[in-house]
Amino acid sequence: MIAFIFRRLLLAVPVLFVVISLTFLLMRLTPGNPFSADRAIPPRILAKLEAKHQLDGTLWQQYTRYIRDVAHGNLRDSTKYFGRTVNEILAQTLPVSATLGSLAFLIALGAGIFLGTYAAVHHDQAQDRLAMLTALLGISLPSFILAPLLILVFCTYVPIFPVAGWGSPDQIILPAICLSLPFAAAIARLMRTSMLEVLHLEFVRTARAKGLPERVVIYRHALKVAILPVVSYCGPLAASILTGSIVVEQIFKIPGLGPFFINSVLNRDLFMVGGTVLVYSVTLISFNIVVDALYFLLDRRIKLTS
Amino acid sequence: MSSTPHIFKQRYWRDPAFLGCVIFLVALVVAAVVGPHLTGYRYDQMDAKQFQPPGLAHWCGTDFLGYDMLTRILYGARISLLVGLIGALVSLTIGVTYGAVAGYIGGWVDNLLMRLVDILYSLPRIVFVIVMVAAFEKPGTALISRFNLNSLIPDVRLLLLFIGLGLVEWLTMARIVRGQVLVLKEQSFVQAARALGQSHFRIITRHLLPNMLGIILIYLTLTIPVIILEESFLSFLGLGVQAPAPSWGSLLSESAQYINPIRIYWWLLVFPAGFMAATLLALNFVGDTLRDAFDPRSQKK
Numbered sequence: 392m393i394a395f396i397f398r399r400l401l402l403a404v405p406v407l408f409v410v411i412s413l414t415f416l417l418m419r420l421t422p423g424n425p426f427s428a429d430r431a432i433p434p435r436i437l438a439k440l441e442a443k444h445q446l447d448g449t450l451w452q453q454y455t456r457y458i459r460d461v462a463h464g465n466l467r468d469s470t471k472y473f474g475r476t477v478n479e480i481l482a483q484t485l486p487v488s489a490t491l492g493s494l495a496f497l498i499a500l501g502a503g504i505f506l507g508t509y510a511a512v513h514h515d516q517a518q519d520r521l522a523m524l525t526a527l528l529g530i531s532l533p534s535f536i537l538a539p540l541l542i543l544v545f546c547t548y549v550p551i552f553p554v555a556g557w558g559s560p561d562q563i564i565l566p567a568i569c570l571s572l573p574f575a576a577a578i579a580r581l582m583r584t585s586m587l588e589v590l591h592l593e594f595v596r597t598a599r600a601k602g603l604p605e606r607v608v609i610y611r612h613a614l615k616v617a618i619l620p621v622v623s624y625c626g627p628l629a630a631s632i633l634t635g636s637i638v639v640e641q642i643f644k645i646p647g648l649g650p651f652f653i654n655s656v657l658n659r660d661l662f663m664v665g666g667t668v669l670v671y672s673v674t675l676i677s678f679n680i681v682v683d684a685l686y687f688l689l690d691r692r693i694k695l696t697s
Numbered sequence: 698m699s700s701t702p703h704i705f706k707q708r709y710w711r712d713p714a715f716l717g718c719v720i721f722l723v724a725l726v727v728a729a730v731v732g733p734h735l736t737g738y739r740y741d742q743m744d745a746k747q748f749q750p751p752g753l754a755h756w757c758g759t760d761f762l763g764y765d766m767l768t769r770i771l772y773g774a775r776i777s778l779l780v781g782l783i784g785a786l787v788s789l790t791i792g793v794t795y796g797a798v799a800g801y802i803g804g805w806v807d808n809l810l811m812r813l814v815d816i817l818y819s820l821p822r823i824v825f826v827i828v829m830v831a832a833f834e835k836p837g838t839a840l841i842s843r844f845n846l847n848s849l850i851p852d853v854r855l856l857l858l859f860i861g862l863g864l865v866e867w868l869t870m871a872r873i874v875r876g877q878v879l880v881l882k883e884q885s886f887v888q889a890a891r892a893l894g895q896s897h898f899r900i901i902t903r904h905l906l907p908n909m910l911g912i913i914l915i916y917l918t919l920t921i922p923v924i925i926l927e928e929s930f931l932s933f934l935g936l937g938v939q940a941p942a943p944s945w946g947s948l949l950s951e952s953a954q955y956i957n958p959i960r961i962y963w964w965l966l967v968f969p970a971g972f973m974a975a976t977l978l979a980l981n982f983v984g985d986t987l988r989d990a991f992d993p994r995s996q997k998k
Contacts, residue, residue, distance in 0.1 A: 402816075406816055406820075410820065414828060417828060417829065417832045418828070418832055421832040421833060421835065421836055422835045422836060422839075423835055527978060527981060527982060527985075528974075528978060530977075530981060531922075531974050531975075531977035531978035531981055532974050532977075533926055533929070533930070533977075535929065535930060535933045535946065535949060535950070536949060536970045536973060536974055538953075539949060539952065539953040539956065539966050539970070540966060540967070540970055542953070542956055543956055543961070543963060543966055546956070547956065547961050548961070554956070626818070626819060627818070630819075630820075630821060630822075633821055634821065634823045634824070634930070637934065638930060638933055638934060641933075641934065642953060652824070652827075653827070653934050653935075653936070656827055656828060656831045656936075657831065657935070657936075659831070664828060667824075668821075668824055668828065671821040671824050672820055672821060675819055675820060675821055676819055676820070679819040
């Protein structure tokens with residue numbers, strides 16, 4: 392187990408190296424400079440700016456210096472937001488995105504597991520059909536469709552939530568719901584299929600034969616096994632929520648990482664783009680390691696007990 | 698497998714939901730192709746009146762510049778479906794080639810290639826597409842003007858989207874194809890072909906691929922909504938199709954800016970959102986049904 396995690400962590404290092412190298416070289420090799428999007432900068436000022444941001448010398452020198460800095464945890468200064476380091480901006484915005492993302496993650500898991508189990512228990516009845524129709528509708532309503540519609544309903548027609556902003560608890564509810572619902576629907580579909588398969592297994596019959604109440608059979612016994620596909624879906628789920636948060640933060644004007652990332656890409660803010668891509672990649676890779684370890688633990692327990 | 702099409706005919710062609718989705722999709726394609734010419738407006742033609750609610754002159758109302766919404770939605774459908782289809786074809790080409798090579802060669806090559814797929818799965822792929830689109834926009838424009846194709850310059854983003862989205866969405870296809878090849882290549886007809894001295898390329902293209910056509914097509918239908926979704930996502934962020942050309946994503950993003958509690962322009966949101974959700978719903982439903990019918994592994998008793 393520890394060897395497994397260690398091996399995965401070791402593999403993550405070259406992957407991150409490739410990610411950061413590709414981002415840097417792609418942004419640096421293609422035309423356009425990181426200091427101004429439209430105006431041409433006088434050559435002498437450009438030279439000074441390049442020297443300040445260590446972008447002088449050959450491309451190889453620039454690249455090796457940057458990689459060395461990143462390896463030491465220094466993501467450099469933003470080339471667009473003067474006087475601010477990328478580390479500083481990330482430290483400010485990442486907690487915001489992480490809060491929104493983890494809340495959405497929990498809502499998606501909770502709602503999805505419950506709806507999927509509910510549908511499986513009522514297999515082929517009206518409740519099942521209704522739940523699955525809702526889920527199919529849900530996966531077809533991505534957050535950037537859902538968000539404007541929900542804002543229209545809950546902020547103008549029935550004004551119970553604030554339109555945008557960040558800081559108070561009622562400002563997080565609507566964005567978290569918009570971000571999580573499509574994935575709750577996906578999990579519900581996954582959960583239903585898996586639960587239907589598990590409910591036919593012998594240990595469920597045994598549990599029922601013992602006279603355990605149906606609620607205990609399903610939520611204590613069957614769920615433990617049926618949840619495995621959902622656990623392995625957690626990796627892609629995290630990736631989708633991360634991507635989705637970019638647009639949800641934009642819509643609800645939340646000061647998270649997303650809007651900064653989009654702006655820095657459009658501004659060609661070289662180091663800001665590099666830093667954000669690195670943070671996104673580190674988040675997902677470490678999340679995947681945790682999920683895989685969890686799956687490994689759960690799976691082994693099943694093999695031991697069955 | 699030979700009786701599957703028959704069962705399929707009996708079970709699904711009579712299912713009103715499946716049939717309804719297919720009819721909707723066909724109607725949408727027709728409307729996207731001919732519709733923008735029939736509405737009587739051009740997608741970039743301004744009417745004198747902005748923010749007109751739906752009525753006889755403008756069935757879906759007009760937007761903040763006085764553009765006819767219906768024309769723009771149908772034109773957006775054209776762009777979304779085009780990106781979905783071409784992007785899915787790019788992803789199909791890459792995924793099938795990659796998966797077939799990995800499965801056919803097997804051994805450590807297979808191991809290495811599939812490990813790479815696992816790694817790519819765990820990375821934020823859309824983020825890379827965003828960086829790529831921004832980085833290659835200028836070089837792409839320069840390349841196009843060098844070949845004197847100036848009329849294509851507004852479509853540079855579109856071309857980048859075809860390639861970029863296709864480049865990141867081939868992973869599932871590669872896994873499916875590889876799994877199929879692993880099973881098929883041990884079967885006697887493939888061994889017979891090998892014994893006859895046929896080349897590897899010929900075995901893959903003549904014997905393996907035709908046997909996987911069904912599954913490949915099913916996963917193609919399931920890839921299209923994913924790519925449509927991603928295109929709209931990028932257009933919503935202003936990184937997709939460029940104004941004044943509309944896409945469903947950019948229509949929604951423009952409309953979202955005009956939400957305010959004093960004057961509610963609901964038609965700006967409800968129509969594009971409705972069209973897009975209905976399209977994704979129909980594509981997902983058709984793809985799911987086909988997969989359940991034809992993919993033996995996903996078939997539940």
